[in-house]
Amino acid sequence: MNQFIYGLPKAELHLHIEGTLEPQMMFDLAQRNHLSLPFESVADVQNSYHLSNLQSFLDLYYQGAQVLCTDQDFYDLTWAYLQKCYQQNVRHTEIFFDPQTHGDRGIDFPVVYHGIQSALQDAKTYLNISSHLILCFLRDLSAEAAMNTLEQALPYQDGIIAVGLDSAELHNPPSKFQQVFERAKSEGFLTVAHGGEEAGADYIWSAINLLQVSRIDHGVRCTEDPALVTYLAQQQIPLTVCPLSNVKLGVFPDINSHNVKQLLELGLCVTINSDDPAYFGGYINENYLAVQEALNFTNSQLIQLAKNSFMASFLSQAEKDKYLAEIENHEYNGRGGFPS
Ligand SMILES: Nc1ncnc2[nH]cnc12
Numbered sequence: 216m217n218q219f220i221y222g223l224p225k226a227e228l229h230l231h232i233e234g235t236l237e238p239q240m241m242f243d244l245a246q247r248n249h250l251s252l253p254f255e256s257v258a259d260v261q262n263s264y265h266l267s268n269l270q271s272f273l274d275l276y277y278q279g280a281q282v283l284c285t286d287q288d289f290y291d292l293t294w295a296y297l298q299k300c301y302q303q304n305v306r307h308t309e310i311f312f313d314p315q316t317h318g319d320r321g322i323d324f325p326v327v328y329h330g331i332q333s334a335l336q337d338a339k340t341y342l343n344i345s346s347h348l349i350l351c352f353l354r355d356l357s358a359e360a361a362m363n364t365l366e367q368a369l370p371y372q373d374g375i376i377a378v379g380l381d382s383a384e385l386h387n388p389p390s391k392f393q394q395v396f397e398r399a400k401s402e403g404f405l406t407v408a409h410g411g412e413e414a415g416a417d418y419i420w421s422a423i424n425l426l427q428v429s430r431i432d433h434g435v436r437c438t439e440d441p442a443l444v445t446y447l448a449q450q451q452i453p454l455t456v457c458p459l460s461n462v463k464l465g466v467f468p469d470i471n472s473h474n475v476k477q478l479l480e481l482g483l484c485v486t487i488n489s490d491d492p493a494y495f496g497g498y499i500n501e502n503y504l505a506v507q508e509a510l511n512f513t514n515s516q517l518i519q520l521a522k523n524s525f526m527a528s529f530l531s532q533a534e535k536d537k538y539l540a541e542i543e544n545h546e547y548n549g550r551g552g553f554p555s
Pocket residue numbers: 231234269276381382383409412460490491
């Protein structure tokens with residue numbers, strides 16, 4: 216393990232909590248909830264992960280999520296991820312959750328919310344990890360369903376900083392959710408959206424122009440439109456890039472062809488994230504390591520990526536400054552270490 220990457224204070228801004236469901240936990244929760252799985256063993260689950268594109272992944276992801284039933288299940292899932300954060304020196308995390316994935320099978324919004332939120336609070340108390348929660352609408356479902364979900368979230372708004380858009384991107388453009396996002400904004404939520412993962416630059420433009428997003432999740436296909444690249448750099452609209460995910464889902468043929476270094480060198484505010492680590496073969500440090508080994512980032516570029524992660528976050532300026540100072544310190548020491 217590269218000690219420099221390991222010890223670098225990092226923020227994670229693109230993480231689906233349902234995508235942290237490791238095969239062992241899938242088995243444990245299925246047993247606890249008396250559910251049967253179409254797998255014999257943990258190895259069987261891993262062998263079933265033949266990912267070729269976004270939809271092939273989403274089918275597995277929604278199937279896996281069915282073992283999550285009680286607030287304790289959501290707590291355990293989130294706590295396991297936060298322990299990973301602690302081990303990998305993630306000091307702040309902004310987590311997506313998909314209430315519609317659970318509501319559609321009878322698990323009510325408060326169950327999901329309370330389970331996740333109590334783990335986040337415990338992480339602040341016991342692990343000194345700060346966090347924000349982002350509610351994602353499933354873009355392959357209707358705008359009415361999204362509006363309904365937004366209304367269910369209103370009583371919990373104190374604990375949800377933003378809304379986002381995930382799931383099958385193609386044929387589900389940002390324009391479909393313009394009214395929902397306008398309502399969310401008027402209620403005081405910030406906005407983000409997946410874009411430029413499966414679909415092209417036009418979806419990124421409309422996420423910016425119609426949904427008024429603060430950052431784009433993925434966004435790597437922005438290079439198909441040079442005017443967009445210029446705009447993203449000028450406006451410093453962050454991209455939450457997920458290298459291992461992009462390779463597993465065929466957005467790039469291999470890690471050597473990934474454009475994250477090119478984007479950084481073009482002056483975009485890019486960040487490194489893990490997306491769905493239980494499915495894509497690594498948490499945040501494995502993502503940093505993969506691009507570092509393939510693309511040879513300098514230490515100062517790695518530091519820039521870590522700084523970007525805090526600058527692109529929804530932390531207050533004072534909190535950002537505190538974390539940026541920690542990074543400066545890491546740079547000065549030039550070596551890793553466990554969080555104190
Ligand atoms: N990478 C991704 N893209 C779209 N929807 C998702 N849901 C979970 N991970 C996703």
